[in-house]
Amino acid sequence: MRYAFRLAELLGHTPDRRKRPGTIKAIVEHTGLDRHQVASLLKNxxxxxxxxxxxxxxxxxxxxxxxxxDQLPGALFAVNAENFxxxxxxxxxxxxxxxxRQGEGNNSPENAMVVASDSVLVGELLNGISTLGGVAKHIGEGPESNATTSVPMPDRIQQSLVWSPGQVTLEDARxxxxxxxxxxTEAQGDRGMVCIGSVKSNPAVELLFxxxxGCTPFVTEDDVDDVSARSCPFFLRYRDSDPKPGAASAGMRLxxxxxAPEPGFYYEKDDGTWEYAGGQGKDTALVFYLFHEALGRLDMVLSGFSGRATRLLAKTLAIRGEEFWPPVYHEAGVQVGAxxxxxxxAESKPSRDDLLYNTGGAAKIMPLxxxxxxxxxARR
Known part of the structure; x- marks a missing residue:
């Protein structure tokens, strides 16, 4: 079992000096502790x-x-997770x-809709959180269990809706x-945000990336001089027919x-070269999360390139969620899973039954x- 030190979370401190100026100085003056020690504790x-x-x-x-x-010192410590x-x-x-998205007819809430594939993914997300991917019922079983063993569970789960690009003006969507x-991001306390979809359908994804x-949102990087200058280590190439909102994480060229000749996801390899994750007869999805241990803050994106990939990702999370753990990067109190x-x-032609039954498909999970x-x- 691993613990995190929650000093930054209790103080509402973020690494951005513009938002939380003087935190270290105030602690040092009050406690007499070394400045470097305080900085280290704030970063966990x-x-x-x-x-x-x-x-x-x-x-x-x-x-x-x-x-x-009566809350201390216990409130300063939190248990770190051991699986996705x-x-x-x-x-x-x-x-x-x-x-x-806005359906046909007048611009009213009655005609607004969430895409069915996204709804399938949200449903599986809720199931996974509430059942720990199906293992919650086994917690407390076995000879080493005790009566105090409890299943972790959020105090609150809420849904927020944002406009997909193309449904309203880009300014309103953003x-x-x-x-x-x-x-x-400005809230305090232990929290997580999960963005469903890609930048094509959910502009909050671009803000999260x-x-x-550490890049400027909604500004294309298609025109960088060299691909090594791209801010994100992965890239979504739009279809020619897609809406093409400006984005650091997506576009038409690397x-x-x-x-980037084919639509889909591209990613950077160890040696700095880039590779296409699609190919003939392939579809792709992305799972990304970043956890700030000191803040107790989790940012996550679950994104299928197509509606089918989104539904298949829901199935993959349900039966193979453990394979999205551990994070591929863990340094300085920051965990990144990508x-x-x-x-x-599919071997057969798409049909409406694919949505209703979501039969799944062979999946190859590739850590980035x-x-x-x-x-x-290093360059943020």
Whole structure:
């Protein structure tokens, strides 16, 4: 069992100095602790903490009204997850963000809709969180279990809707997505956001990727001089017929001098070269998550390139969720999971029954390059 130190979470501290100025200085002045030690504790990087330092921090939290005496020191510690579904279930608040499209008729809520494939994925997400991927019923069984064993569960799960590109003006779609995403990032406490879909249908996905990799959202990088300058270690190439909102994580070319000839996902390898994840008779989906241990904050994207890939991803999460763990990158209190899932095309022609029964398909789960992610994290 691994523990995380929650000082930053209790203080509502983020690494952005513009948002939380003076946190380290205030703690140092009140407690007399070393500045570097405080910085390390805020980042959940400290290997140990002396009891004297722990006592001083508890006094500071009580004096400043961040916690009460009966909550400490326990409130400073949290259990880190040990599998994919537990990572979600241990969040106190989960916000699921889904793109909405406007149906035919007048612009009213009665004509707005969520795509059926996204709904299938949301349903499986809720099932996985509430049952830990089906293993919750076994917790507490066995000779080593005890009566205090409990199943982690969020206190609240909510859904937020954003406009899909092409349904309203780009400005309105981005404004709504920004409102939702900033509300999440500026909140305090243990929380998680799960964005369903790709940038084609959910602009909050672009905000999440931009925040994760430190780039400007909604600004294309198709014109970078070299593909190594791309901010994201993966890239979604639009279909020619798709809406093409400006995005750092998607577009039509990998760079000025490198084409992306086929629609679908591309990804960077260890050596810095890029590869296409699709191919003849292939479809793909993306699972991405970033967890800030010190903040207790989880950002996640579940995205199929097509409706079929989205439905198949729901099935894969249901039966093979454990294969999206461990994270491919874990440094300085930050965990990043990034996986592409490749599916073979169906042998028969698509039909409505595919949606109703979602029979599944052979899936190849591919962890993305740790080195490619580390390169991005180093230059944030």
């Amino acid at each position: 990087e400290a290997k140990y903490i002396p009891l004297d330092a722990l006592s001083r921090l508890c006094d500071y939290l009580i004096d400043q009204g961040h916690a009460t005496a 579904w537990e990572q979600l279930a241990r969040r106190s608040d989960i916000e699921i963000v889904v793109g909405v 404004a709504r997505a920004t409102e939702v995403f900033e509300g999440f 931009s925040d994760a990799f 760079s000025k001098n490198m084409d 996986f592409l899932v490749q599916y073979d095309d 390059s740790r080195e490619a992610i580390a390169r991005r994290m």
